[in-house]
Amino acid sequence: MKVYSADNIRNVVVLGHSGCGKTTLMEAALNATAVTSRMGKVDEGNTVSDYEAEEVRRRVSINASMIPIEWEGVKINFIDTPGFFDFTGEVRQALAVADLALILVSAKSGVEVGTEKAWELATEANIPKMIFLNNMDDENANFDGVVESMKEMFGKSIAPIQIPIKEGNKFTGYINAITKEGRKFVGAKYESGSVPAGMEDEIETMHLMLSEAVAETDDELMEKFFDDQPFTADEIEKGIKAGLLDGSVTPVFCGSATQNLGVWVLLEGIGTFAHSPVEFSPEKKGINPKNDEEMVRKASESEPFSAFVFKTIADPYVGRLSLIKVMSGSLKKDMQMYNPRKDSTEKCGQIFVMRGKEQLPVDELKVGDIGALAKLSNSESFDTLCTKDAPIQYPAVKLPPSLMSMSVAPKNKGDEDKISQAFSKLLDEDKTLKFKIDTETKQSVVYGIGDSHLDVLVQKLKNKYKLEIELTEPIVPFREMIKGKVKVQGKYKKQSGGSGQYGDVHIEFEPSGDSAGDYIFEEKIFGGSVPRQYFPAVEKGIQENVKAGPLAGYPVVGLKATLVDGSYHAVDSSELAFKMATSLAFKDGFMKAKPTLLEPIVKATVTVPDDYTGDVMGDMNKRRGRILGMDKVGSKQVIAAEVPLAEMFKYPTDLRSMTQGRGEFTMEFERYDEAPKDVQDKVVAYRKAELEKRNS
Secondary structure: OOOOOHHHEEEEEEEEOOOOOHHHHHHHHHHHOOOOOOOOOHHHOOOOOOOOHHHHHHOOOOOOEEEEEEEOOEEEEEEEOOOOHHHHHHHHHHHOOOOEEEEEEEOOOEOOHHHHHHHHHHHHHOOOEEEEEEOOOOOOOOHHHHHHHHHHHHOOOEEEOEEEEEEOOEEEEEEEOOOOOEEEEEOOEEEEEOOOOOOHHHHHHHHHHHHHHHHOOOHHHHHHHHOOOOOOHHHHHHHHHHHHHHOOOEEEEEOEOOOOEOHHHHHHHHHHHOOOHHHHOOEEEEEOOOOOOEEEEEOOOOOOOEEEEEEEEEEOOOEEEEEEEEEEOEEEOOOEEEEOOOOEEEEOOOEEEEEOOEEEEEOEEEOOOEEEEEOOOOOOOOOEEEEOOEOOEOOOOOOOOOOEEEEEEEOOOOOHHHHHHHHHHHHHHOOOOEEEEOOOOOOEEEEEOOHHHHHHHHHHHHHHHOOOEEEEOOOOOOEEEEOOOEEEEEEEEEOOOOOOEEEEEEEEEEEOOOOOOOEEEEEOOOOOOOOHHHHHHHHHHHHHHOOOOOOOOOOEOOEEEEEEEEEOOOOOEOHHHHHHHHHHHHHHHHHHOOEEEEEEEEEEEEEEEHHHHHHHHHHHHHOOOEEEEEEEEOOEEEEEEEEEHHHOOOHHHHHHHHHOOOOEEEEEEEEEEEOOHHHHHHHHHHHHHHHHHHHO
16 A cells, blocks of 8 residues: 555544444445455455454444545545444544544434434544435435434534435435536446436525535635625535534535445545544644653654554454554654653564555555554553654543443363453453452452443453353442440360460450441450450451451451450460450350441442433432432433442443433442341342352
């Protein structure tokens, strides 16, 4: 593939609801530009974008995939992204390096949840938006209705560039809303055609809609618009390009990806209206790694080289591939690169441009371009590569929180180490996955966006690394505490020939009043009934026993233990004997002092459209949650609630189902509260059965 300068590069992220035709559009673009002789099909599992085993099996995109297209001297770096919400991390990574968001909308289904999400994410990333109205060949396609619904949803920036022509219910061409001229499809391309009779009113309506959007981009055009003076084609095109950059114009194209109709026009539109990386973002902000001060680097070939690693592909056979966008300067083979976050150097080996899984070698990557480097030893996603004498570090991509947690256990004994190694590679590839070993429960726990996200993880481990795992709900980290006050005796006496063992303690157990701490130990011994030398052994006995309480084996909190009396033997007493005596007293006293279980409470902040507020609040009540308050933020409600952690393991999936994917939430640990009696009974019974099973 040729080396392109920034002026001739367009970086386009392709977004939309799952199943709206993003991957098929990429196939059509590849076919229209003669890269492929035959369009692949998602249902047949032979598309360029979806090449991983799980993508082929599920018939959906899971990973963001690069699809570079060379079109009339312009290189369009398409990034095909998943539409399913569990893989939104891939979308955000793609948005971080794109200069235009192409949002696909089905002319049959109209605006869907994924459309809304795509618009929100592109707006949040502050990048221009263009829309392709797909499925125009479908007999139920409703161009006018969908355009109207988009205007209601997204505002008056919606500006159709084309008006579809249907003959005998067949999509045969379009009318250019700028010039009002007819076009007829010929294969993937088009030629001049006549305007069907009876479309005059519709053409004028769409031309007026386009003119109104363009008028917003310039004061002179606005004045001309109010004076009812028509715009020239050049003025409209110039206004579209300006409005695209500031968000006041969202051009709408139409076509059929499956029939490869209108795709050539879309490529023309991207070449004409979309901005080069330098036009879109002439400067890049980062920090100086030497002093953490903000600095700016111009997006220019004359500037020192810098690049951002936005994605990593981990393959057990090919090795690691790092996808980068050059932010300044240019990158050539054998260059020395510096990673300021790792304070390490990397040598640039072969430079590739990725097209699906295909690696196309190139001699150079100039500013604004996207490519891949193989086998970088120290660099990972969100690292910066630059020159050591002009260092800069770009900010990491902000990813959604991973709140779906499951414990991981190998199906085959002895695979624990292999699983840890495989996870290390998968975590490098997918930054929305988190993995940790819970020191309290001794469980390996994985965190993801949702159940499909974790299911894909299981399949990847199986397909890529030949490892099988089971996912189960994690153990809830309960705590044990007492509510009453008791005084008990613990006596340990052992005599079996030779020197014996003797320890005797009288201890008062009561709540300390501080459930954040584990225990407080005091002694109030009078008259030397227990010699001072054994006090540490008594505390050691308390210290060991609070690690796993007598009620259900959970850590004990909020305990105060006071040694008030006891006795000793001049010969047989020892530290071990007093520790054992304390242990006996602890177990007896704890169970007599109104023991109870505390459960972790989290603060959940749920953001949903108004329509779902009642459902979400009702669901929170069913989860034993307590609503703290509500705030109106734009068109959405932000609901704050305190809810037991035990009720939240499957909440990411449940909230998505309840709100059709429109709801979002975050949660953080708040405190421990006493669990209801029925919950305690279930937990104690379960733990007892587990212990018996372990000992049998």
